[in-house]
Amino acid sequence: MESPAETRRYVLPHIARMEGYVPGEQPQGGTFIKLNTNENPYPPSSRVKQALVEAVTDGLRLYPDPSGLAFRKTAAALHGVEPDMILAGNGSDDVLTILTRTFVGPGDLAAFPTPSYLLYSTLISLQDGRAHVVPFDADWRLDLDAFRAPGVRLVYLANPNSPSGTAIAPAEVAALAERLDCPLVVDEAYGDFARENCIALLKDHPNVIVTRSFSKGYSLAGLRLGYLVADAGIVAELNKVKDSYNCDALSLAAGKAALEDQAYLAETRSKILATRSRLADALRQSGRTVTDSQANFVWATGGPAPEATFQELKRRSIFVRLMRYPGYPAGLRISVGTDAEIDRLLEVLRDLP
Amino acid sequence: MESPAETRRYVLPHIARMEGYVPGEQPQGGTFIKLNTNENPYPPSSRVKQALVEAVTDGLRLYPDPSGLAFRKTAAALHGVEPDMILAGNGSDDVLTILTRTFVGPGDLAAFPTPSYLLYSTLISLQDGRAHVVPFDADWRLDLDAFRAPGVRLVYLANPNSPSGTAIAPAEVAALAERLDCPLVVDEAYGDFARENCIALLKDHPNVIVTRSFSKGYSLAGLRLGYLVADAGIVAELNKVKDSYNCDALSLAAGKAALEDQAYLAETRSKILATRSRLADALRQSGRTVTDSQANFVWATGGPAPEATFQELKRRSIFVRLMRYPGYPAGLRISVGTDAEIDRLLEVLRDLP
CATH class of the missing domain: 3.40.640.10 (Type I PLP-dependent aspartate aminotransferase-like (Major domain))
Incomplete structure (x- = not known):
């Protein structure tokens, strides 16, 4: 009889070679501010x-x-x-x-x-x-x-x-x-x-x-x-x-x-766009480079080292996404949360070493 | 500029050749007895x-x-x-x-x-x-x-x-x-x-x-x-x-x-098995051949022509599945409904020409 490990040889070679896609972290339960997978901070209609x-x-x-x-x-x-x-x-x-x-x-x-x-x-x-x-x-x-x-x-x-x-x-x-x-x-x-x-x-x-x-x-x-x-x-x-x-x-x-x-979409969209603008401005004032976002997140590079910021935020239960693409500066992709969530994020960022 | 029909040439050849899987009919709305896709006749728990x-x-x-x-x-x-x-x-x-x-x-x-x-x-x-x-x-x-x-x-x-x-x-x-x-x-x-x-x-x-x-x-x-x-x-x-x-x-x-x-599963399962047995017996008495089913449907061949029976049932808003596999006798696959649904089915079957 074959061992369980042997069952892997049944798999198509190109799939056996793959690492598999890793989605953004989805912490379950607990208290945290989740700004890492671009969910909408407002409830559904x-x-x-x-x-x-x-x-x-x-x-x-x-x-x-x-x-x-x-x-x-x-x-x-x-x-x-x-x-x-x-x-x-x-x-x-x-x-x-x-x-x-x-x-x-x-x-x-x-x-x-x-x-x-x-x-x-x-x-x-x-x-x-x-x-x-x-x-x-x-x-x-x-x-x-x-x-x-x-x-x-x-x-x-x-x-x-x-x-x-x-x-x-x-x-x-x-x-x-x-x-x-x-x-x-x-x-x-x-x-x-x-x-x-x-x-x-x-x-x-x-x-x-x-x-x-x-x-x-x-x-x-x-x-x-x-x-x-x-x-x-x-x-x-x-x-x-x-x-x-x-x-x-x-x-x-x-x-x-x-x-x-559509009225509810317009209302939540308008709130998110206002918060996005405020978040982008604050990140720019902190010495970071922020693109002109047309999405519900911002992309910040430069300024304080993104890797260290990511870890410090995570220690304080604020999840953002650290992204590194070869040939490009590492950056933080930060979902636009509620105003209270973004206030808290900015407060923590100001206090970081 | 290309015509819409031309877009089909982008499709992989083995897919362009396919007919596509056709699921059992899912009539929406209206009043009918639906015994064609082996749904459970009882509500979820x-x-x-x-x-x-x-x-x-x-x-x-x-x-x-x-x-x-x-x-x-x-x-x-x-x-x-x-x-x-x-x-x-x-x-x-x-x-x-x-x-x-x-x-x-x-x-x-x-x-x-x-x-x-x-x-x-x-x-x-x-x-x-x-x-x-x-x-x-x-x-x-x-x-x-x-x-x-x-x-x-x-x-x-x-x-x-x-x-x-x-x-x-x-x-x-x-x-x-x-x-x-x-x-x-x-x-x-x-x-x-x-x-x-x-x-x-x-x-x-x-x-x-x-x-x-x-x-x-x-x-x-x-x-x-x-x-x-x-x-x-x-x-x-x-x-x-x-x-x-x-x-x-x-x-x-x-x-x-x-x-x-699991108690609810056992309860509905037991009702379905009892109705299945009654349905199979009645179909056998009508001259059809019915297998020993271990599912929530029965398979009936022989007896009155399945094609005609299928059409007559459909005319009376009773949907069953007519299945024809090359080399095998055509048959009717009939989901086990509620007792009332099966009573009505058997009543109609008795009255068919």
């Missing part, structure tokens, strides 16, 4: 909570609508597109997984900028594909022609980007789409906090695919819901790849209610 | 509904525990294994997807019996793998040696099986595991209704992986939760492949509460 409680019925014994039609109709109306241009996913990570499985095969190239969302690289590795990495310059601008390597099958662009919080203007995204002979995934997980978005590009650029999340703007990270807006022909293919019942009845009901409460 | 309502808090703004530790501890205790032998998924279909992506690469063989769960073939195709299909004989028995084709990387065994409802005894499953040089996935989606299960096999057979669902025994198809029990070394590899946050906070809370209410 009361209409969402009401929709959820109402959806907890005996009907949970039945499978959900596999296509999430009621949700898709609401999302389509919000964006002025047709429901067959919407695909719902179990979080926008599920949507990104579906996209990668549809377009990137073993040995294929897929491109993304760096520093950016680390998951893209993991998703490509899971397909045994190869990453074509395009560096941001020091001002967080991109050389669009650098994405045009032969054989690139998919391009991901987090816009606004993480960790920088910066955004590429829609006209420049359009120029990138026109240069590509493959789909361009514009990952708008942070789009609810930005000045502009790229959904209007779909009309003239059928290779543009825009993904959205409920984890940031809508305060529903715990629920796992995301969606994409794309050409209907692409959505039809993606539907073959997604699990039939990838979205549950509760998250679909919550997502619909969240989209229907 | 009241403790589950209470746990769900209590979990609808402002805490939904936070990401869930990516590993679902509290849920895994409960599942591990129930099965007498360690928590690192449990992996939770967004439905047992997500678990099957993760398994397929971990073990089956392009061109690789994966084996499963026929007639059985149609999804296995779809999952293999999504990986651009090749299916090695092993036929059941007329008595729903398997030639275990037939699974041993060279190069088989994964074997799926729905046990109890669908559509037959029959089960292979654990000793025979062990004999199959011993013949294989790859993982054997024992899909126990219907295990809560069976006389025996295969979890005890893991102790001496580290290549056995048992998957479980909350959609059948626990009446939570709408929630999407499943899990697997496997060697800890295998689980560590599968964790690389799953989406970090594949299970949401509500389903993890509900799943834990469901597992903790």
Whole structure:
């Protein structure tokens, strides 16, 4: 009989070689200020909570609508597109997984900028594909022609980007789409906090695919819901790849209610943008360099050593994200919390050695 | 500029060729008797509904525990294994997807019996793998040696099986595991209704992986939760492949509460087994052949033409599943509903021409 360790030899070699994606720390329980994974500091809309409680019925014994039609109709109306241009996913990570499985095969190239969302690289590795990495310059601008390597099958662009919080203007995204002979995934997980978005590009650029999340703007990270807006022909293919019942009845009901409460989104967004501005100013006054963020976090480099600051904050139960990308200065990515949380953070930062 | 139809050429060829998996019909709204996708006719445990309502808090703004530790501890205790032998998924279909992506690469063989769960073939195709299909004989028995084709990387065994409802005894499953040089996935989606299960096999057979669902025994198809029990070394590899946050906070809370209410499971199971027996007897009396089901459905062949019966039932808003597998007689797979639903079904069947 074989030993348990031997079971690892059954695993596909490219997966056995992988380290696995490590998500930001999710401390459970206890008292802390959590500014490390860009959750929204405000609660979900009361209409969402009401929709959820109402959806907890005996009907949970039945499978959900596999296509999430009621949700898709609401999302389509919000964006002025047709429901067959919407695909719902179990979080926008599920949507990104579906996209990668549809377009990137073993040995294929897929491109993304760096520093950016680390998951893209993991998703490509899971397909045994190869990453074509395009560096941001020091001002967080991109050389669009650098994405045009032969054989690139998919391009991901987090816009606004993480960790920088910066955004590429829609006209420049359009120029990138026109240069590509493959789909361009514009990952708008942070789009609810930005000045502009790229959904209007779909009309003239059928290779543009825009993904959205409920984890940031809508305060529903715990629920796992995301969606994409794309050409209907692409959505039809993606539907073959997604699990039939990838979205549950509760998250679909919550997502619909969240989209229907745009007033609440506007209210919490406006508070977050005001706090973001105050946080960025204070960090700049402390000698740090802070980008012009269009997301619900700020990116601070320079000034007091980020590594030491990160550890000191953690000792005081304040979690931020220390990020180090080769060739770029290390920095702290700090989620925009409530005013009280940010006051406390700034107070601690002032007192650090 | 390209036309939308042209976007299809971006899709990987093996996916563009696929038809896509078609789940059983999920009529939304209206009045009907739904006996086509093996949902549980009884509501979820009241403790589950209470746990769900209590979990609808402002805490939904936070990401869930990516590993679902509290849920895994409960599942591990129930099965007498360690928590690192449990992996939770967004439905047992997500678990099957993760398994397929971990073990089956392009061109690789994966084996499963026929007639059985149609999804296995779809999952293999999504990986651009090749299916090695092993036929059941007329008595729903398997030639275990037939699974041993060279190069088989994964074997799926729905046990109890669908559509037959029959089960292979654990000793025979062990004999199959011993013949294989790859993982054997024992899909126990219907295990809560069976006389025996295969979890005890893991102790001496580290290549056995048992998957479980909350959609059948626990009446939570709408929630999407499943899990697997496997060697800890295998689980560590599968964790690389799953989406970090594949299970949401509500389903993890509900799943834990469901597992903790084994008395309710026993009560509804017992009612379903009694109704199943009555349904099978009545169908046999009508001249049909009905297998010895260990699931929450029965499989009826012979007697009045299944195709015509299916259509007549549908006209009367009773949905059952008509299944045709090449080389086998067509049949009706009928979920075990409430006594009232089955009374109505039998009444309609008696009156059919």
